[in-house]
Amino acid sequence: PKFWAVIPAAGVGSRMQADRPKQYLPLDGRTVIEQTLDIFLRHPRIAGVVVAVSHDDAYFPSLCPVTDKPLQVVDGGAERCHSVLNALRGLEALAHPEDWVLVHDAARPCLSDDDLERLIETLRDDPVGGILATPVRDTKKRATPDGYIAATVDRADLWRAFTPQMFRLATLASALEKALEDGFMVTDEASALEHAGHAPRLVEGSAENIKITRPEDLRLAEFYLAERRR
Numbered sequence: 001p002k003f004w005a006v007i008p009a010a011g012v013g014s015r016m017q018a019d020r021p022k023q024y025l026p027l028d029g030r031t032v033i034e035q036t037l038d039i040f041l042r043h044p045r046i047a048g049v050v051v052a053v054s055h056d057d058a059y060f061p062s063l064c065p066v067t068d069k070p071l072q073v074v075d076g077g078a079e080r081c082h083s084v085l086n087a088l089r090g091l092e093a094l095a096h097p098e099d100w101v102l103v104h105d106a107a108r109p110c111l112s113d114d115d116l117e118r119l120i121e122t123l124r125d126d127p128v129g130g131i132l133a134t135p136v137r138d139t140k141k142r143a144t145p146d147g148y149i150a151a152t153v154d155r156a157d158l159w160r161a162f163t164p165q166m167f168r169l170a171t172l173a174s175a176l177e178k179a180l181e182d183g184f185m186v187t188d189e190a191s192a193l194e195h196a197g198h199a200p201r202l203v204e205g206s207a208e209n210i211k212i213t214r215p216e217d218l219r220l221a222e223f224y225l226a227e228r229r230r
């Protein structure tokens with residue numbers, strides 16, 4: 001089986017409060033999405049990439065990613081999971097149902113080659129697949145509605161879910177469809193697989209694989225990428 005990447009990039013970035021969607025903001029000499037795309041376009045294991053962008057996106061056409069791999073662009077949807085489903089529809093023309101799909105947020109440009117390689121190597125013989133994640137390090141509190149501590153939550157079995165999230169094309173598409181049909185709230189691909197009765201694996205990755213959500217995240221990403229160039 002081959003390995004394909006799906007990059008949802010159709011969000012508006014409301015929490016970033018910038019003049020454009022955050023994936024098109026500059027980061028270490030390029031845009032955020034160019035940094036992200038390049039990780040997959042360069043990686044020898046990845047057969048091709050499908051990107052989901054907003055139907056009225058004004059920025060993607062002016063980028064010129066250099067690649068000899070298939071790079072398909074599809075319309076995104078109202079929620080991230082709709083964008084991913086549209087991309088999987090596009091991928092069905094290129095890929096086999098048993099091929100692996102790695103879904104990765106456009107807004108996560110600090111994924112390292114090592115983490116990507118380890119995710120693939122760890123899961124390639126797995127019956128289901130799984131996700132990059134990192135154990136929770138801070139003490140966790142459950143809050144009351146008026147802002148007091150109701151309880152301290154045991155963090156021993158708590159992980160932060162990152163992307164890529166790697167599953168077989170057919171399994172992932174049917175899990176997402178079922179979740180939407182059932183009105184299940186899909187927060188990431190793994191949650192849809194869980195809803196369908198699967199147990200995805202947690203593959204520990206670097207905490208540097210942050211999602212750019214707020215302005216301070218962009219400053220941190222700038223630091224990580226500049227540091228790696230040194």
Ligand code: CTP
Pocket residue numbers: 007008009010011012013014015016021022023052076077078079080081083084105106107108211212213
């Ligand atoms: N995304 C998408 N389609 C949507 C919503 C989000 O493809 N309808 C993508 C975003 O472009 C991003 C990734 O999913 O790469 C993670 O989503 P998030 O960080 O929530 O991005 P936004 O939705 O753009 O940001 P916000 O929630 O602050 O508006």
Ligand code: MG
Pocket residue numbers: 011
């Ligand atoms: Mg969002």
